[in-house]
Amino acid sequence: VVLLEIITGRPPILNLPEKTHITQWVNSRLNCGDIDNIVDTRLQGDYDRNSIWKALEVALSCTSIVSVERLTMSNVTTQLKDCLVPEFTRNAFSIQEFPLKISSEISPSTR
Known part of the structure; x- marks a missing residue:
């Protein structure tokens, strides 16, 4: 959900005519191929x-109702x-010019 917020620039609950x-x-927009109106x-x-x-596919796969369908x-x-x-x-x-220090082994910090 956070990734969707970053991509869209919108909050997790949108106040459209009804809360969505x-x-x-x-x-709903992806199903119509409306990617340009999704992006911030x-x-x-x-x-x-x-x-x-x-990135949208990754984000949406993380929100699947079926837990086994979610990505690790x-x-x-x-x-x-x-x-x-x-x-x-x-x-x-190049990927070498922009090193990514992203670890998939992130653990919570002590408080």
């Missing part, structure tokens, strides 16, 4: 559609890194 969960809102307008169209599409955090990390490849290509960066 962000997953329902995104799914503050990006002003400066994004790779394939990257966004993949390790898979989420791997797939999100893969989402960045088209962005790097589009912006002429």
Whole structure:
């Protein structure tokens, strides 16, 4: 859900004519192929559609009602890194120029 909030720039519960969960809102637009109206307008169209599409698929797979259909955090990390490849290509960066220190073995910090 947090990833959907980041991509859309919207809160988890949208106050449309009736309260709608962000997953329902995104799914309804994706089913129509309406990806441009899902992405946060503050990006002003400066994004790779394939990257966004993949990131949305990852986010939505994490919200599946059936728990066995949800991705593991390790898979989420791997797939999100893969989402960045088209962005790097589009912006002429290489993956080596932008090191990612994302660990799929994150543990909670002590309080």
